[in-house]
Amino acid sequence: MTSFSIFLPVRNGWPYVQDCVASILAQTHADFELTILDNQSTDETGPWLKTLTDPRIRLQSSTSSLSIVESWARILHAPKREYMTLIGHDDLLGPGFLAAVDALIRAHPDAGLYQTGGRMIDSEGRTLRACSVPPEREDAAGYLRARLDFDRDVFGTGFVMRSRDYERVGGIPPFEKLFFADDALWLSLMRGSYKAGDPADHFAIRLHLASESASLPSVWGVILRSLAQFQAFLQSYVPGDARAAEVVRELGPSFLLGYHRNAYIYALVEASVAGRPISEATRNQIESSLAAHTGFDGSRIRASARVRAVEFLNGSPLRATVPWLWTLYNRIKNRPK
Structure with a gap:
């Protein structure tokens, strides 16, 4: 046995x-x-x-x-x-x-x-x-x-x-x-x-709620750093596997873009919780990370309706609604079927 x-x-x-x-x-x-x-x-x-x-x-x-x-x-x-x-x-x-x-x-x-x-x-x-x-x-x-x-x-x-x-x-x-x-x-x-x-x-x-609060919204910096660690792992992993290397070349940039968009949304939610617009320094940090890891222009982070909606609310007098809407979004997404 x-x-x-x-x-x-x-x-x-x-x-x-x-x-x-x-x-x-x-x-x-x-x-x-x-x-x-x-x-x-x-x-x-x-x-x-x-x-x-x-x-x-x-x-x-x-x-x-x-x-x-x-x-x-x-x-x-x-x-x-x-x-x-x-x-x-x-x-x-x-x-x-x-x-x-x-x-x-x-x-x-x-x-x-x-x-x-x-x-x-x-x-x-x-x-x-x-x-x-x-x-x-x-x-x-x-x-x-x-x-x-x-x-x-x-x-x-x-x-x-x-x-x-x-x-x-x-x-x-x-x-x-x-x-x-x-x-x-x-x-x-x-x-x-x-x-x-x-x-x-x-x-x-x-x-x-406890597990959700562990990852939202204040860990956007952790996501950037761990993404860099994962990308470094993949770069050391794929040289011995031609098929895996091809998958990483094909899908890696879009995967990293998706997670950078998530990190940006988390940073927007964090700023909204604090009652302020997202700082230029934070925006630049996330955009620079995307450019460094994918070669994409950092502005591609905003080429998403969801990102633009949260960014608009964060920059408006309605920013106080962002944390509430984010919680509601996650509750609806994870509601029992």
């Missing part, structure tokens, strides 16, 4: 961490252990974790407050079984997740990475929508084509790898705030191999 390690880094995960842990312990595949890496939680998470007595659980607590990069870096040197997976503290595993991956491993023993299908849920556990369906077999070029064409949901939950491979590639790369780090890790594990997928729904990614 395939043996798995499940790694759950957490900081202030109350109350969702309870359901997350329960979903892991409910696996029908019996051979696994759960390592919980608590990062100085200050809510009910810490005391609750100390009450857990299931022999399959290993609890490790940091001695100081760590950044998210430092917290997840602990996984690299933790004891592991043959295969491993990562999960966010507010996500869930279906009871058959490990069993489905075990079947994938048996059917595709030479794959470098394994993935199942999943769904998005809200704070109450209601289904928002299905995640993009993983192909039964996908190489790095195929993954990149879907990712750079904005046709792929991105998250750390739902993937399984060999523990020795995770250690061989150095674990999840230390990109700022771990933005795009998942992509780089999956591509590193797929190098010279492929990802095997089961399209069935076996996990859930939770979207809620």
Whole structure:
């Protein structure tokens, strides 16, 4: 029977961490252990974790407050079984997740990475929508084509790898705030191999106000810096893969343009929250980043109706409506189906 390690880094995960842990312990595949890496939680998470007595659980607590990069870096040197997976503290595993991956491993023993299908849920556990369906077999070029064409949901939950491979590639790369780090890790594990997928729904990614506020709107600078890290990774990755290199040449500039537009919108929302128009320095910084990474004129950021609408409101007496409209937009986009 395939043996798995499940790694759950957490900081202030109350109350969702309870359901997350329960979903892991409910696996029908019996051979696994759960390592919980608590990062100085200050809510009910810490005391609750100390009450857990299931022999399959290993609890490790940091001695100081760590950044998210430092917290997840602990996984690299933790004891592991043959295969491993990562999960966010507010996500869930279906009871058959490990069993489905075990079947994938048996059917595709030479794959470098394994993935199942999943769904998005809200704070109450209601289904928002299905995640993009993983192909039964996908190489790095195929993954990149879907990712750079904005046709792929991105998250750390739902993937399984060999523990020795995770250690061989150095674990999840230390990109700022771990933005795009998942992509780089999956591509590193797929190098010279492929990802095997089961399209069935076996996990859930939770979207809620806390997770949304972690990325909006004040992290536009982080997005620019992590994009630069991801682009540098791709430039070092593709020389050994002609098909992947062609995908990056074809779709990379439009992918970067899309994320620069997102960063600009986040900066506009941030400025509106502060009750002011966006500064010229911020605008120049984002436009200069786009030009440096794509060769595009920075003004192409505004060649989008959505960008122009938010920019107009930010520059008008109606700027106070921007945060409200942005929240409404995200609620409608992520409403239960």
